[in-house]
Amino acid sequence: MKLRIITPLSVPVEEVGIVSVRAEDESGGFGILQGAADLLTSLVPTVVSWKRQDGTQHYCAVRHGELTVSNRGDKVDIATREAVPGADLATLGTLVQEHFREKEDLGKNANVASVGLQLAAIRLIAGRLRPDGHGMVQ
Structure with missing residues (x-):
């Protein structure tokens, strides 16, 4: 099989x-x-x-x-x-715990990167919408 x-x-x-x-x-x-x-x-x-x-x-x-x-x-x-x-089952338990720890760390890193991208986008939009006209695309 x-x-x-x-x-x-x-x-x-x-x-x-x-x-x-x-x-x-x-x-x-x-x-x-x-x-x-x-x-x-x-x-x-x-x-x-x-x-x-x-x-x-x-x-x-x-x-x-x-x-x-x-x-x-x-x-x-x-x-x-x-x-x-x-x-074997003993090492499998340890491997699964390590796998989920790594996955959790990757998730945290992805969240930090996502927040950074969102903040950069907000800054860019805010800069383009300034009332004094500086930074606005014409």
């Missing part, structure tokens, strides 16, 4: 040789094995887990998404806005 988890900007997980996949939607947790019926479902925030043929288990935290099973369970695709892969 092939598993692919994609975000708008990257493909954090793309693996072949997968034996099983587990995820969670509104109805609860479920598993997918080779030969499963085609399926389309909306995921809730969940940890997707999968087992490789060598028996190792891997994980990826996703924040909502659409899971598609096709080709009689041979292909599982998950499209999500955010995905944080990890080798």
Whole structure:
């Protein structure tokens, strides 16, 4: 089975040789094995887990998404806005916390830049509207 988890900007997980996949939607947790019926479902925030043929288990935290099973369970695709892969649950928790901290910092920086642009626009408009006529476009 092939598993692919994609975000708008990257493909954090793309693996072949997968034996099983587990995820969670509104109805609860479920598993997918080779030969499963085609399926389309909306995921809730969940940890997707999968087992490789060598028996190792891997994980990826996703924040909502659409899971598609096709080709009689041979292909599982998950499209999500955010995905944080990890080798085990202990490190995954840490990685998710770091991801959200980075995202929060980026959001703060974007807000500061946005306010700066708004202030620059206000200054430009105010300068063009001065009653003494200086700065007005003619």
